[in-house]
Amino acid sequence: MRAPGKKPAKKRGRKIAAPTIAVRLISRVALRAEADGSIAACFDGYSEPLGKFSTAAADRAQSFGSGLPLSSFADRSAVAKEVDLLARRLARRGLLEYRLVSAEDGKDQVVIEPQVPDYWPRLPKLDNSECVVLSRFAYLRRRGNEMVLESPRADALFRIGDPQIAATLATLSTPQKISRLRRQQGFPGIELLALLLDCQILFKLDDAGDGLRAREGDENLVMSDFHDLLFHTRSTEGRHSNPLGGLYPHAGAIAPPPAVRPHWPGKKIDLREFSDAAEATISPFAKLLGERHSTRDFDDQLPITLAELSRFLDLTARVQSKWQSKPEFDNSGPDIEFTTRPYPSAGSAYELELYLAVANCEGLARGFYHYDAGEHVLVPIDGRTHELDAQLTAAEFAMGASAAPQILITIAARFGRISWKYSSIAYSLILKDVGVLLQTFYLMATDMGLGGCAIGTTNIDLFARMTGQEFHAEGPVGQFALGRGKQPGDQNG
Numbered sequence: 001m002r003a004p005g006k007k008p009a010k011k012r013g014r015k016i017a018a019p020t021i022a023v024r025l026i027s028r029v030a031l032r033a034e035a036d037g038s039i040a041a042c043f044d045g046y047s048e049p050l051g052k053f054s055t056a057a058a059d060r061a062q063s064f065g066s067g068l069p070l071s072s073f074a075d076r077s078a079v080a081k082e083v084d085l086l087a088r089r090l091a092r093r094g095l096l097e098y099r100l101v102s103a104e105d106g107k108d109q110v111v112i113e114p115q116v117p118d119y120w121p122r123l124p125k126l127d128n129s130e131c132v133v134l135s136r137f138a139y140l141r142r143r144g145n146e147m148v149l150e151s152p153r154a155d156a157l158f159r160i161g162d163p164q165i166a167a168t169l170a171t172l173s174t175p176q177k178i179s180r181l182r183r184q185q186g187f188p189g190i191e192l193l194a195l196l197l198d199c200q201i202l203f204k205l206d207d208a209g210d211g212l213r214a215r216e217g218d219e220n221l222v223m224s225d226f227h228d229l230l231f232h233t234r235s236t237e238g239r240h241s242n243p244l245g246g247l248y249p250h251a252g253a254i255a256p257p258p259a260v261r262p263h264w265p266g267k268k269i270d271l272r273e274f275s276d277a278a279e280a281t282i283s284p285f286a287k288l289l290g291e292r293h294s295t296r297d298f299d300d301q302l303p304i305t306l307a308e309l310s311r312f313l314d315l316t317a318r319v320q321s322k323w324q325s326k327p328e329f330d331n332s333g334p335d336i337e338f339t340t341r342p343y344p345s346a347g348s349a350y351e352l353e354l355y356l357a358v359a360n361c362e363g364l365a366r367g368f369y370h371y372d373a374g375e376h377v378l379v380p381i382d383g384r385t386h387e388l389d390a391q392l393t394a395a396e397f398a399m400g401a402s403a404a405p406q407i408l409i410t411i412a413a414r415f416g417r418i419s420w421k422y423s424s425i426a427y428s429l430i431l432k433d434v435g436v437l438l439q440t441f442y443l444m445a446t447d448m449g450l451g452g453c454a455i456g457t458t459n460i461d462l463f464a465r466m467t468g469q470e471f472h473a474e475g476p477v478g479q480f481a482l483g484r485g486k487q488p489g490d491q492n493g
């Protein structure tokens, strides 16, 4: 029996020590320090110079192999500043990852893999009274024999080493108060929640009400379907670190699929006699189709002129007329504005915008411009020269060309213009519209005696920096190099 007036001791949950966050080199990278103080990162047979450092900094840098505590970067000593500089250089090159180490057994609870070059772990403040929930864009999947947590919005992905963390994530599909999460068995620590919040895998709510989709971000994000945003970020450059482009990943294991599909077993109906007869009366359009080809090298002694560019844009992309209509099946709905342009577009949405990186055009200064299709004017967009150069160089590289194109047209989509109407198929419609516009460009370039080439890759992060727009609001979905092609045998340039 207890003594009267004495309260029983409150049973508290076992206090779990906070995990350590450590900054370490990714597994295939080693640092090599030379006698003169220069340090290089060595990987895959390459050596990447990182600059010169003091002996003390080089000694401390050896710990990057197992991991340097993130907290040590807050130290402002001269050596710590040098190590910080080295870490930032390694991070920019995608050579670092970040471990969340359990204080109990020293194992990796989570390893964070940056997806953008300037990712650095940040721990925004989270109070016990605050409420968090998973982003609807976040997902867990198997990669090899690991479980990874990703989101197209996130600057990093999280390799989950402890199944208990996956269980905690599952509870976050409904809004949870931090104080409640803290009491849960196997609570992974406030640090992980803060890191997930920083990566927009979690977001904060003011209260526990409904309507999560509307509360996650701006209107453009609200209109985005999960798979559309994921496809956009994973099939372009800039917001992931996966292998990308013509790398022949299956060449060693699977025979190349045939260029022409093996025929079906049915009885053949021969069409050749009809086409042979029609060839005598070939139309100008059929001739144009026959002449169309990709041009990757341009005559920089005789560049495209502003007058030619104006005509090219006028005849391919300019708004010809405007009209209004109600949504089908809803006469009381809002009036929707439409335009007519030279190429077809899904639902007449005309969500595609043209941005021009101009390297060499007679009568037009080098720079970055938006084509206003309604007014038929070019509007310069102020920007950093090195970003314009980076865009042009990437196009040159993608074409395997000897110089940058005279003009690089980036086709960007105003995603909301099409996802406001279409569910599930919005991004696929956008890509189909891009194909239509690319062929329109090819044919007009051929008709005008110019040359062009479609480009299959584009950097959405670079474009976001050049335009200051959110990647989910308006972003590049295609590119086309344009200019005056070199004549065969022309050695100029």
Ligand SMILES: Cc1cc2nc3c(=O)[nH]c(=O)nc-3n(C[C@H](O)[C@H](O)[C@H](O)COP(=O)(O)O)c2cc1C
Pocket (backbone or CB within 6 Å): 292, 293, 294, 295, 296, 398, 399, 400, 438, 453, 454, 455, 456, 457
């Ligand atoms: C969607 C698309 C993407 C392309 N991407 C590239 C590219 O990144 N680099 C390149 O040099 N050519 C690119 N091309 C051009 C093709 O290589 C070219 O169309 C193909 O080889 C057929 O040659 P032709 O256009 O001269 O008839 C692309 C074409 C299309 C339609």
